[in-house]
Amino acid sequence: MKDTGMIRNIDPLGRVVIPKELRKNLEIEKCDPIEIFTDGSKIVLQKHQPGCIFCGEITENVFKGKYVCSACAKAVSR
Template structure:
């Protein structure tokens, strides 16, 4: 993990600001959803990417009745339905 040398304090509500330089570098815009992970003693923030509910792929996804499904899984389901 690369250190940026940037230190931020957590405010009274538990918030902290991600510096604009990092947001620009990571292509994070206002209102972008972020995922929060915990790994041992680390908190990891990652820009949220919708992923397929079946295989976890984030490539070529579509929304079907509020669920994200990738094209590969759609093709597999179509093949199974045709049988």
């Protein structure tokens, strides 16, 4: 993990601001969904990438509001 040298404080409501430089570098726009999880003693934030409801593969295909990859769509249609 790369050290950016940036330190931010958590505000009284438990929020932290992700610096503009990092958002720009990681192509995170206003209102983008962010995943939050832990890895050992670390808190990890990453841009959410939608996955197929059947296999989890990253996809942009949406059917009735759900993400479904091409392979799973083909398998279900048989």
